[in-house]
Amino acid sequence: MDALPPTATDVLISIDPADGSEVARVPCTTRAELDSMVDRAWHAWRTSGWKSLLPHRRAAVLHEIASRIAAEKESLAQLQMRDNGKPLAECRAMAESAVGTFRYYAGVCETLETEVTPPRSDYVSFTVLEPFGVVACITPWNSPLMNDATKVAPALAAGNAVLLKPSEDSPLLAPELARICREAGLPEGLLQVVQGRGADIGAALVAHPGVRMISFTGGTATGRAIGEVAGRRLVPAALELGGKSPHAVFADADLDHAVAAVVAGIFGSAGQSCVAGSRLFVEASIYDEVVGRVVERARTLRLRLPSDPAVEVGPLASFHHRERVIRFVENARAEGGRILCGGAVPTGGIYDKGAFYLPTVIDGLSYKARACQEEAFGPVLVALPFQDEADLIEQGNGTAFGLACGIWTKSFKRAWRVGRALEAGSVWINTYKMSVTTTPFGGFKDSGLGREKGIDGLRLYAQVKSMYFGL
Numbered sequence: 001m002d003a004l005p006p007t008a009t010d011v012l013i014s015i016d017p018a019d020g021s022e023v024a025r026v027p028c029t030t031r032a033e034l035d036s037m038v039d040r041a042w043h044a045w046r047t048s049g050w051k052s053l054l055p056h057r058r059a060a061v062l063h064e065i066a067s068r069i070a071a072e073k074e075s076l077a078q079l080q081m082r083d084n085g086k087p088l089a090e091c092r093a094m095a096e097s098a099v100g101t102f103r104y105y106a107g108v109c110e111t112l113e114t115e116v117t118p119p120r121s122d123y124v125s126f127t128v129l130e131p132f133g134v135v136a137c138i139t140p141w142n143s144p145l146m147n148d149a150t151k152v153a154p155a156l157a158a159g160n161a162v163l164l165k166p167s168e169d170s171p172l173l174a175p176e177l178a179r180i181c182r183e184a185g186l187p188e189g190l191l192q193v194v195q196g197r198g199a200d201i202g203a204a205l206v207a208h209p210g211v212r213m214i215s216f217t218g219g220t221a222t223g224r225a226i227g228e229v230a231g232r233r234l235v236p237a238a239l240e241l242g243g244k245s246p247h248a249v250f251a252d253a254d255l256d257h258a259v260a261a262v263v264a265g266i267f268g269s270a271g272q273s274c275v276a277g278s279r280l281f282v283e284a285s286i287y288d289e290v291v292g293r294v295v296e297r298a299r300t301l302r303l304r305l306p307s308d309p310a311v312e313v314g315p316l317a318s319f320h321h322r323e324r325v326i327r328f329v330e331n332a333r334a335e336g337g338r339i340l341c342g343g344a345v346p347t348g349g350i351y352d353k354g355a356f357y358l359p360t361v362i363d364g365l366s367y368k369a370r371a372c373q374e375e376a377f378g379p380v381l382v383a384l385p386f387q388d389e390a391d392l393i394e395q396g397n398g399t400a401f402g403l404a405c406g407i408w409t410k411s412f413k414r415a416w417r418v419g420r421a422l423e424a425g426s427v428w429i430n431t432y433k434m435s436v437t438t439t440p441f442g443g444f445k446d447s448g449l450g451r452e453k454g455i456d457g458l459r460l461y462a463q464v465k466s467m468y469f470g471l
């Protein structure tokens with residue numbers, strides 16, 4: 001990643017995956033433009049006074065950003081729907097989440113306290129949190145506005161200037177967020193958007209000597225590459241990466257709720273969620289019943305246009321991503337997996353134009369099979385039986401990932417034991433995919449480093465300075 005070729009000016013073309021139509025063209029940032037943006041960010045950071053504003057004044061701007069996102073919620077949701085094909089109701093929820101994130105960090109910014117050591121005989125000491133200066137935030141395509149807000153709000157709250165690089169596959173929301181921030185009173189230059197391909201301008205951003213901290217959400221291989229560069233440069237890198245989350249159903253579970261959550265946990269957002277419950281583990285005595293019910297539901301999910309109010313599963317975010325999902329399922333088949341439903345591209349009507357893929361359930365594989373180890377990031381569930389808690393824990397922990405897990409049981413003690421034993425940053429018991437801005441989120445093992453959301457989410461963007469006063 002060090003020796004990068006020079007960048008030619010080119011454009012990103014946003015394609016609506018619902019019908020293949022072109023939505024917009026966005027020019028890529030050149031290397032020369034990147035250099036100027038970094039200079040501009042430092043200049044804005046040094047001269048705007050943002051970092052030393054009284055917290056309640058910074059909070060006021062963040063609240064104003066939240067209000068303006070709320071006011072534009074519908075148009076932002078519509079734009080995201082066209083940019084990445086998520087059902088409109090989900091896009092509205094993502095915009096709401098962005099509003100909540102800015103409000104939350106406005107509150108944290110105002111109320112965050114640091115430590116004071118009570119006076120000793122001849123000194124008093126305390127800590128202050130200082131921003132890094134210019135930070136880079138790099139986001140994936142699956143939930144652009146929400147992922148952007150999760151980084152930008154705490155980074156600004158901590159007093160930084162931000163260079164935000166959205167995915168080349170969903171470039172349209174980040175410029176809208178930057179415009180809203182400007183209109184809300186954020187000083188010019190404190191939030192700028194870098195557009196282009198990851199391996200090119202993304203890598204240049206990470207390697208740029210003017211960038212003092214990197215916050216990345218995306219795939220594990222990319223995260224590892226970024227972490228290597230950050231390690232050499234000795235700048236902190238917060239990494240939110242992929243998952244292959246186990247979703248476990250014990251025989252004593254409330255099966256109606258469990259089946260509904262398993263289906264929503266994998267087929268919501270067409271499986272393009274880092275916390276998708278993509279490995280279903282069912283206690284052997286109820287395996288056939290539960291898998292049968294999941295398959296029955298998967299077959300009847302309404303696979304529709306994202307704008308259709310009745311949609312349950314929309315298209316994948318891009319045609320090239322669908323190719324990856326197709327290859328994933330072909331590989332599972334070649335490994336000996338039984339395709340219980342789906343496993344194909346639907347045809348006829350809207351399906352001939354959009355990037356649709358049928359909700360798919362596969363079983364008959366060992367938990368060590370590639371299809372049970374690798375992330376599909378699509379509507380593909382692998383189902384496996386387990387004999388007892390020990391067996392579940394061995395299989396559940398038997399991947400490199402550790403982002404999240406779900407457990408369905410009426411036994412509180414079992415939920416506690418299994419929840420503690422599974423290697424995952426988030427554990428959902430008798431629920432799935434819950435997420436609140438106040439609660440930290442992040443991965444164990446290859447699913448990442450660092451925690452977003454909550455107070456930890458702001459501390460990522462700040463460095464601790466210890467001050468001593470002689471008395």
Ligand code: NAD
Pocket residue numbers: 001138139140141142165166167168196197198199200201202203204206217218219220222223225226240241242243273274275375377403443447448
């Ligand atoms: P990706 O890793 O391909 O790209 C993510 C971002 O990184 C994009 O903006 C891309 O342009 C940029 N990028 C790519 N190579 C780069 C490089 N060498 N240097 C700098 N930037 C680079 O991921 P994706 O396909 O956009 O997103 C899907 C992945 O994101 C999945 O693995 C999913 O699990 C993960 N994800 C994780 C979370 C989380 O919070 N843990 C949330 C959403 C998505």
